[in-house]
Amino acid sequence: MEKxxxxxxxxxxxxxxxxYCNFYSLSGYxxxxxxxxxxxxxxxxxxxxxxxxxxxxLIDSVYFGGGTPSHFGASxxxxxxxKLKRNGHVLLDSEITAxxxxxxxxxxxxxxxxxxxxxxxxxxVQCIDNSTxxxxxxxxxxxxxxxxxxxxxxxxxxxxxxDIIYGLPSQDREAWAQTLxxxxxxxxxxxxxxxxxxxxxxxLFDYKDSxxxxxxxxxxxxxxxxxxxxxxxxxxxxxxxxxxxxxxESKHNMKYWLGEEYIGFGPAAxxxxxxxxxxxxxxxxxxxxxxxxxxxxxEHDEEMSDFENAGEYLMFRLRTTHGISEExxxxxxxxxxxxxxxxxxxxxxxxxxxxxxxxxxxxxKGFLVSNKLIGELLDAQTxxxxxxxxxxxxxxxxxxxxxxxxxxxxxxAGLFGGRRLVGHNELS
Numbered sequence: 001m002e003k004x005x006x007x008x009x010x011x012x013x014x015x016x017x018x019x020y021c022n023f024y025s026l027s028g029y030x031x032x033x034x035x036x037x038x039x040x041x042x043x044x045x046x047x048x049x050x051x052x053x054x055x056x057x058l059i060d061s062v063y064f065g066g067g068t069p070s071h072f073g074a075s076x077x078x079x080x081x082x083k084l085k086r087n088g089h090v091l092l093d094s095e096i097t098a099x100x101x102x103x104x105x106x107x108x109x110x111x112x113x114x115x116x117x118x119x120x121x122x123x124x125v126q127c128i129d130n131s132t133x134x135x136x137x138x139x140x141x142x143x144x145x146x147x148x149x150x151x152x153x154x155x156x157x158x159x160x161x162x163d164i165i166y167g168l169p170s171q172d173r174e175a176w177a178q179t180l181x182x183x184x185x186x187x188x189x190x191x192x193x194x195x196x197x198x199x200x201x202x203x204l205f206d207y208k209d210s211x212x213x214x215x216x217x218x219x220x221x222x223x224x225x226x227x228x229x230x231x232x233x234x235x236x237x238x239x240x241x242x243x244x245x246x247x248x249e250s251k252h253n254m255k256y257w258l259g260e261e262y263i264g265f266g267p268a269a270x271x272x273x274x275x276x277x278x279x280x281x282x283x284x285x286x287x288x289x290x291x292x293x294x295x296x297x298x299e300h301d302e303e304m305s306d307f308e309n310a311g312e313y314l315m316f317r318l319r320t321t322h323g324i325s326e327e328x329x330x331x332x333x334x335x336x337x338x339x340x341x342x343x344x345x346x347x348x349x350x351x352x353x354x355x356x357x358x359x360x361x362x363x364x365k366g367f368l369v370s371n372k373l374i375g376e377l378l379d380a381q382t383x384x385x386x387x388x389x390x391x392x393x394x395x396x397x398x399x400x401x402x403x404x405x406x407x408x409x410x411x412x413a414g415l416f417g418g419r420r421l422v423g424h425n426e427l428s
Contacts, residue, residue: 003056004058004060004260005054005058005263006060006251006260007263007264008262008263008265009063009064009065009080009264009265010067010267010269011067011077012284013025013039013068013071014066014068015071015101020196020199021137022199022201022202023067024267024282025067030071036076037076039284039288040072040080042292043080043083044080046266047083047265048083051088054084054089055089057088057089058091059084060091061095061252061255062081062096064077064097064098064099067099068101069100070101070109071101071104073109074113075112077118078113081096081116085117094117095159095250097121097161097252098113098118098121099122099124100121100123100152101124101139102123102124102125102144102147102148103140103141105148106151107151107155110151110155118157119157120159120160120161121160122161123148123160123188124138125145125164127165127171127175128178128182129142129171132170137203145162145186146186160189161189161191161250162183162186162191164192164194165193166179166193166195166214166222167218168214169213171214172218180230184230189248190243190250191242193230193242193243195219198213220368223368224365227364240319240367240370256316258320259316261274264280267281267282276304277301277302277304278301281299282299309333310381311378311381313329315378318370318377319370323359323362326341326360327358335384335385337384339381339383343373343376351365352366352373353373
């Protein structure tokens with residue numbers, strides 16, 4: 001056993017739906033409702049059904065996302081984590097994250113999470129202005145953020161991430177600068193800065209043309225300012241929206257961007273295993289019923305071709321400051337990237353991309369228009385493919401390269417429960 005996998009557990013419950021949220025979640029349920037306990041039971045059964053599949057991996061990251069996992073209750077989160085430990089090989093040094101809303105969890109609950117093995121929290125701050133938070137449907141104040149952060153430190157958490165949003169209604173550069181300064185001043189290990197996206201189906205969609213929303217140029221200025229100021233506070237940008245002190249990059253999220261395998265549990269959860277992507281039904285009650293009856297819960301599934309994986313290599317890795325390598329690309333997919341390189345050299349002249357130590361990556365200015373640039377690069381990749389006279393990839397090459405990039409073989413690895421993995425499927 002040498003393959004590693006990340007685990008995502010979706011907790012689709014919130015105290016209140018935020019005005020901008022487009023994720024699958026339900027509001028209005030609390031611990032006294034029957035749906036939460038029933039959902040926990042379904043997830044536990046789902047994990048147990050996956051025991052055989054989990055047995056082939058070492059679990060090096062677990063992420064509880066939502067929704068609001070802290071609204072689900074610490075005890076239920078711990079039960080699910082313990083089930084993963086019993087049914088899978090969770091490494092002692094795994095990154096185990098729970099998303100938390102300020103004011104939604106007590107110090108005592110945080111202590112319980114930390115003792116159970118949770119070692120990272122992602123706290124949804126969003127901004128420091130209380131009136132804006134209220135208008136967004138957030139149920140906390142910035143004072144709640146400061147208190148939750150303090151409680152997390154006291155509970156023993158040494159890896160904290162803070163989420164903030166720019167481009168909010170009536171937010172100007174000065175307000176954004178104040179948010180960055182106050183949030184960076186908390187001295188978390190990780191900060192995520194997201195641009196507000198007005199999506200159909202959200203409460204904010206009716207105001208998509210509002211003059212109170214910062215325009216694209218203002219948002220671009222906010223983004224570039226964040227990159228600069230966070231660097232001064234010691235946060236290194238490693239992905240379009242993510243900044244971390246050295247060594248505190250999100251191990252779980254990097255799996256998505258580096259094309260590594262992950263397995264999801266819960267409605268709307270996505271997985272990528274063995275060249276296949278699949279997701280589950282976006283219906284909590286349907287998920288509970290189908291798990292209980294042993295029925296199929298996969299809503300979408302897709303077998304990824306080598307060409308599609310090569311496209312995702314460009315698409316996802318160029319989201320990161322690690323970027324892409326011509327040599328690495330060829331070693332995995334046996335495809336040259338001449339047409340792609342032509343564009344990258346063009347971007348370099350426009351200060352949109354940079355080449356350093358054998359790798360190409362976007363600059364902050366390039367990240368601002370990355371969707372456009374990546375679309376052009378994928379088109380170039382397709383044009384190059386059509387000019388190849390030989391087959392895309394032979395079976396021999398596929399066998400040789402299938403497991404060269406992401407599979408790392410640990411010599412010995414500690415597991416929860418006092419076990420120690422010392423070789424291929426040997427536990428002592």
